[in-house]
Amino acid sequence: SQKIEQNSEALNIQEGKTATLTCNYTNYSPAYLQWYRQDPGRGPVFLLLIRENEKEKRKERLKVTFDTTLKQSLFHITASQPADSATYLCASDSGGYQKVTFGTGTKLQVIP
């Protein structure tokens, strides 16, 4: 069955460094991948979407890549700040259905 996984439950990083989060998928070929940010006790907020024919997408300090050979998306936050501390979720389409499937999330903590 199709799976989307975020292998790191938590990631600690020093302020100013680049944080890199990983999302892997198996047994299917998503048409797109999405990344969301979730703060404690709040709903997720959409950040970026990348389609299968795009290698890279950027938005301010955020960058996302999509590698169909490795079946992986990487999400980068450059010059990380304590305010970037949150849980980041990846999600993908579900093969033509009007729904998305979410990974379990990676909790990022940026240490001052």
Next chain:
Amino acid sequence: DGGITQSPKYLFRKEGQNVTLSCEQNLNHDAMYWYRQDPGQGLRLIYYSQIVNDFQKGDIAEGYSVSREKKESFPLTVTSAQKNPTAFYLCASSETGGGGNIQYFGAGTRLSVL
């Protein structure tokens, strides 16, 4: 302000009781969704609706029911058949078509059992 409004923010259920969580959107989106989130876990889809008067079961629909009588509203009822209802419930909406199904979420309802 456009967005998704969920109410109440906190809800308590007694054993054997049905409770209903409200979700309203003014984004003019056709599709709406209900997710459940347990501590340290991702979002699991309960039900979704692509259009008024139509809805489909998600991955964990047992013990839940929904209705979609208006485009703006997608209430979720947690029935007494749901034996472990304590969780954070999130409602979302999205455009249909080729827009990538970006999900817009409400602030959530935290349901606890008394």
